[in-house]
Amino acid sequence: MNELELLEQADTLARAYTRQISTRPAFPDTAALAALKGFDEPLSDKGQPENETLTLLNQLGSPATVASNGPNYYGYVFGASLPVAAGAERVSLAWDQCASSAETSPAADAIERKAGQWVLDILDLPPESAVAFGTSATACGLSCLAAARAELLARKGWDYLQDGLMGAPEIKVVISETAHITIRKALQILGFGWARVLKAPVDTHGRIIPEQLPALDDSTILILQAGEVNTGEFDPFAQIMPLAEAAKAWVHVDGAFGLWAQASPELRPLTKAVERADSWTTDGHKWLNTPYDGAMAICRNPAALARVMNSDAAYSIASAAAQKNLTLEFSRRARGIPIWAALRSLGRDGVAQMVRRHHHQAKHVAKALEAAGFEILNRVVLNQVLVRGASPVATQNILAQVQASGIAWFGGSTWQSGPAFRISISSFRTQDSHIENLIDLLVKIGPNG
Ligand SMILES: Cc1ncc(COP(=O)(O)O)c(C=O)c1O
Known part of the structure; x- marks a missing residue:
């Protein structure tokens, strides 16, 4: 052959x-x-x-x-792959570009620059920000937090790149009690001891309580969430941002899936003031429905990200805006291409409609399950429905039956010390008929499992 x-x-x-x-x-x-x-x-x-x-x-x-990649999968927050994004990926695999810089791939460089501008446009984030297309929200979060630390130290006159951390002024980290595990992973890789990280108390929805936020100062990295992984809730940015600004803290927002609420006029109240942060991470492979693995590290101060991520060598010198100087990778695939393709084909309205549809489907599921006797544990502000059966054992039984059915799949979780299951509606393929099948399946099983 x-x-x-x-x-x-x-x-x-x-x-x-x-x-x-x-x-x-x-x-x-x-x-x-x-x-x-x-x-x-x-x-x-x-x-x-x-x-x-x-x-x-x-x-x-x-x-x-x-x-x-199908319509009946509701596990984690896995998005499917839009045909245009999968197609663009297929074409770019044939190109096999090393998308480090304009020199190694002029095409990738031009397309990713445009994709970055569109990402900032649709998410309504500061247009001067750098957009780095990395592998995951985990890797992109790590990059942003590294930039945050180096920048806060630089403001104190400490050159982190030259002098490292030994003897450096202490940088305080404040995160939500419900921060995603990958934030913890990023912090541990960066050498922030978990016991020293300050955890901000949250309300029953999993949102930071502004009145109980630990004191912030100009040595603080504050990590907020746009889309709590169980409830889909948002930290109250509008109340917290003024506190962070007054303290001159660096605010990073983990918006792995929830940041896409910015694209929907209906859901915009959830994200109010999110654009006032210093850095943000979001995934393409979750709610934008681009293939794995494509994510974005977005940094208001491009120089801060470029300083910690720079990988120029005598044989490979590129601009500060080159992707190899913004991401963890040196040799890399052009992860921004499927994101460009998705945004180009959906446009602002297409993204807004997908996000809105999933939100409405989630609300419908919650209503139908509640009527059937299930306990709905969240307010369903986004695309996540957090559900419990009549008892902890029933909850586990329901989960096991659904997972064995092949008809649909979602995963389990723990919420406020009890078992729950989490239905995440994130696939462009999920139509209302699939939602009805899911409801039928659960109603047949019933809240008693
Ligand atoms: C809120 C949140 N943050 C971060 C992540 C990590 O994203 P990734 O799997 O792209 O590293 C996830 C993944 O589920 C998430 O839901």
């Missing part, structure tokens, strides 16, 4: 998979999982035929995939 025939085979397999995406089991059955043993081959000395390799990948791999 020559190269083009092989790529055609791959395309045929990918098309066949996509054709069935709406009817695939939401989670693989036991036979498909057992068949994964087939991958357990010894590494061959002489190699194996290329077309057979793709055939094996498809035969064993496809049935064992989680249908998170």
Whole structure:
């Protein structure tokens, strides 16, 4: 098989998979999982035929995939992949660009610059901000927090890049009690001891209580949330931002999925004053429905991000705005291309409509489940519905039955010391008919499990 025939085979397999995406089991059955043993081959000395390799990948791999690219998957906050974004990804895979700078890929550089401008435009964030297209909200959050620390130290006359942390003025970190685990991960990589991180108390919705916020000062990084992972709630930015501004603290907002509420006029009240922060992270692969892995580190002060992320070498010098000088990666895929494609094809209205539709679907699910005797634990301000059955055991039973059904899938969580399950509506493929199927399934199982 020559190269083009092989790529055609791959395309045929990918098309066949996509054709069935709406009817695939939401989670693989036991036979498909057992068949994964087939991958357990010894590494061959002489190699194996290329077309057979793709055939094996498809035969064993496809049935064992989680249908998170389909309409019936409500787990985590996994978005599906918009066809235009997946298509742009396919084209850019053929390009195989090292999208470090304008020198290594003029096309990627130009497209990602435009994508960055559009991201700032649709999220209504300061137009002077840098937008770095990284792998995940985790990696992008890490980048922003590194920039925040270096900048706060610089304001105190400490050169972090030259002198490191030994003997440096202490930087205080304040986070929400309900901050996402990946914020903790970023902080631990950066060397902020967990016991020293100050946790801000939250209300019953998981939002920081401004009156109980630990004292802020000009050595503080304050990390807020746009979209709490269980409830979908937002910290009250409008009340907190003036406090942070008065203290000259650095405010970072984890908006992995929730920042996209900015795109919807109806949901904009949730994000009021979010644009006054210093840095933000959000994902494309969640609510914008672009393929994995594509996220954004957005920093109001581009120089602050570029200083900690710079990777210029004698043989590789680029502008401060080059992606290799803003992201963790040196060699990298152009993660901004699918984001550009999604924004270009959806436009402002398309993103707003998708976000709004998911919110309305979530409210509908909550109402129907409540009427059927389930306990709804959140206010459903966004796309997350947090649910409990009649008892902790019933909640676990309901979850197990749904997960085994193949009809739909969502995950469990713990909320206020008790088990719960979390329905996240994040896929462009999820139409009202899928929502009705989900409700039917749960109503049939019932709150007693
Ligand atoms: C609120 C929040 N922050 C951060 C993350 C981490 O995002 P990523 O998986 O892109 O690293 C998630 C993922 O679920 C999230 O929901």
